[in-house]
Amino acid sequence: MRLRYIIGLILILLGGTVLTNALGLATLSPWHLFIEYFWPIVFILVGLAFLVSTRVWSFSRVLMGLVLLAIGVLMMANHAGWIHIPTTKVWALFWPVVLIFIGLQLLFSARRDGRSWAILSGISRQHPGWKLRSNDYWTIMGGVNLDLRKAEILEDNTTLQVTTVLGGAEIVVPETIRVICDGTCVLGGIHLFGHDYGGVYTSHDEEHGPVGAGIPVVHIHCTSILGGVKVFAK
Template sequence: MRLRYVFGLILILLGGTVLANALGMADFSPWHLIVVYFWPVVFLLIGLMFFLGARVWSFSRIIMGLAFLAIGGLMTANRAGWLHIPAEKVWTLFWPVLLIVFGLQLLFSSRRDGRSWAILSGISRQHPGWKLRSSDYWTILGGVHLDLRTAEIQDARTTLEVTTVLGGAEILVPDDIRVICTGTSVLGGMQLFERAYGGVYTSHEAANGPVGDSVPVVRIHCTSVLGGVKLMAR
């Protein structure tokens, strides 16, 4: 079942319950419903979709999926009475988990020719002649801007891993190389060439450029949480 159908059913049930409450047919606090029932399910579903919806496996996808499953599981255990943690305390645990996620990426992410990271700032590669090699780029509260049109491609096959939290990624690509992008966005939006997507969770793949043995191929894996991804050919 597609994720949008699942979330659609959840929203209908939530809206119906709130409507029944407004009409005097039920006695539930909307805030109570959202905190207690809605968000645990949302986090668990997002975590599952990082695994079930994977077209290409990457370290960031696995770690992000585990992080959302951990938060959703913690909220569910708290709701079931197995734990006794105030709801606001559960939310404050979300941000330390994200920091741990990025720490794990530093330690265990695949070793490539280059790795760039930034916190409260951005990463930009757009000056003429910059070297395009297989690399990891990730930021917290910042963005990634890559202009492949001005890059010198070093290898016939290049893989880029781009991960942002509370930020976005913008990648410009030329029309004379083959670009294959797998993009995942949580609570944000995504534009892959001419098509745009958005929602609580979305994951899509797109390709652009000529096909041939002599054509360079760049594979891009983008993951964005509370942000967006924009990939454009010019």
């Protein structure tokens, strides 16, 4: 579910409202609907996109999708009058939910090998000879910097899951390996091998490097909330 689908659904909603008004079937204000329901719709669609558009499931991605979906549904129910919570209260609930998300992620990470996480700091793998293995990198208000040119690649196929919240990721890869990369960003941007994408929600795939027997393949799955992702060859 890409950004154009979100924009398309919003335009259909606004257009349908204007049409019903013109036909005298309703007296709804399209701008009122836009203001009242734009953000709930964005949260719901982005949350669904996190749940259904991924090639590889990860705890971080599923949990973030559920959090965004729950916020959107709560805001929509509030606007529809099914529940009565002040708008400021709805946004005040956002940060406790984020804290719960962080806590669950830390608990889950502690039970598995192959995970690296950081809060209010970053993760850096740029020193010569560091060991590249399949791993999950996860940060809150921090960044991830990986230089695969200096890594010792131990496997023919390596999978990296990189998740950042209020931060970003920068990954440099050598020209001698095959990289299959997909990046998803909410309220941020993605740079994949010279191509830039951005917006409320964006998700793109890129492949780079030679193909052939004996050439290592690295799969990179990046997710960023309020941040950016940059993957490039050098």
